[in-house]
Amino acid sequence: MSASLPKRIVKETQKLLSAPPPGISATPHEDNLRYFRVMIAGPSASAYEGGIFVLELFLTDSYPMAAPKVRFLTKIYHPNVDKLGRICLDILKDRWSPALQIRTVLLSIQALLSAPNPDDPLANDVAEHWKSDEADAIRTAGEWTRMYAMPE
């Protein structure tokens, strides 16, 4: 598998390990260097503050021509993340550019936690909640964070 990892992936991995972006860690699986276990700390002043969110990230054979596949493993109450942890983010879909990196993707996800976008929802019921009563939605998101993203 890891026989001939493209130079780009090697370089990106080295950089992620040696100089990770603040609040983010990404570690490749030892058996499959295209599969990363990612942890993102909930941004301060957000409903996710204090939580640690685990995600998985996979680089397909088409990477970097095609975007990485990323998904939340930790349950999260967010209008742009569905029950399966899939993320609605333009750069992961049609706005992907091969010049973007794993780092950019993870930073964008972190930014999405700071600023949910209920107008471009993936989880419709959550988005509805967000639009009808934002304060209450944020309260629920906080409860979920305490329940699922804060190990005792």
Place this chain on the structure above:
Amino acid sequence: MDESSSVQSGSGSGSRSGSAALEGDRRTAVVVEWRALTAEELDEALAGKVRKVTQVFALPRLVALRVLQRYRYETDRVVEALVSRPEAVAASVGLTSLDELQGAGPGSETGPADGDVVCGVCYCEVAMNESHTLRCGHRFCYACWRIHVEMEVREGRAAGLACMGSDAVSNARCSVGVDDFVVERFVLGKARVAGRYKRFLRESYVSGNPYIKWCPFEGCECAVEVDLHDAAVSVECHAGHLWCYRCSHEAHVPASCEQVKTWLTEVREESANDNWIVVNTKACPKCGVATEKNGGCNRIGCAKCSIHWCWLCGISSPTPELIYSHGCGKFEEEQSETIQTRKTAAAEMARFTHYADRYNNHHVSREFAQKLAASLGNMITSSSSSTTGGGSSEMRRTMAEQLAGAAKAHLRARTALKWSYVFGFYCRRGTRQLELFEFTQEALAKEVEQLASALEDDEDNVEPADVVRLAHLVEHRLDGMQRTVAEGMQMAAESGGVQESSEAGPRKRRRL
């Protein structure tokens, strides 16, 4: 060209084009010119337009294509706009100036041949002259450009091919379109990629051009161009398909597009009600044997009792002549007189069934006619490729051409005949013109049956001279029928089938 014929075609497999008068008053009739286009001809036409724009203004090919798209492929308008208001043209494709349109910018070009650069996608160090950047300055190696372009083309982006870079701050994808270098080297350089790319351009050329439409027949890649947008004219593609440019339905003269629509809805409803069933087998009127109609001809020769009978009305005779000469197409009002006294609805149903039966029969026969025309058309090609014997092969070829020509006339007439029953159904009853129309229709039906019979004869029995004579008769009769229609028919009020003509005011015309 002869105005009165709806389809004029060049000889053999040459270019197909024609002109036709739209229905209505003969003196004010609008003549529409049209021509059939193959995929290659579409590509050439598009390339010609691009060339015209790029020669006047040094625009990259894809920029010229996008501009042409915005201006509905009207080259003159594009050139005029580029001269008088280049900013508006630039804005129409998301750019700001003529400079940007022309691809000028800091990055452009392949750069100095010496030195290495790091590719922004694969992070490899490559020689400067193995990398390329657009005016945005995003630089990538040839290998990455190739992969990117091939993926984009596979996903259906052609004119929209753009840079693979992204903005360092906003992460927004770079929208700068690729230049001619990329197109030539990475798109046109590889046959499979080039093929797809051309296909997508061709498709947007046709879909964005109101003067061109695809042939609606399944699997056909031909198109037809007209000089009058939205004209209800019968056209013929290179594969010999006859269709209406306006409604993209099978050619339906003398019926109007509106009548076709109304009729098809009506037929669908009736068959859903089970009132009208498509019959494929009928019992021989004499011996009762179940007979399947296996040709376009409505004269059936019974294989068992050898009687001849008419598929439509069931009249029978020991000789075929009577079947050819009996009048069968006209709906006899007297015939339904008795029913009339019972109930108008029943009479209406009887009337509808009469027309629907004939429509359906000619519809089935038309399918045979289509196949026959196609197979005889192919025979021309095979006879010209056979190299045996000089003189006799020349003769075979002439004969094949004659038969193919007759088969085409047969198809045209059969198609018109089918729709003439729809037209007739919507005509006001009891007028002089209708009487004349039905007389011609009946004569045409007889002559078409004779031609069908002659064409469907065993290969050894076919008498080309006979076939040519019959085809000639049929074509004259068809012209006659169209003339009758053009001279003005009164439509029944409820038909919704007022003949579409020049009521829409002056429509846009353009040179072919």
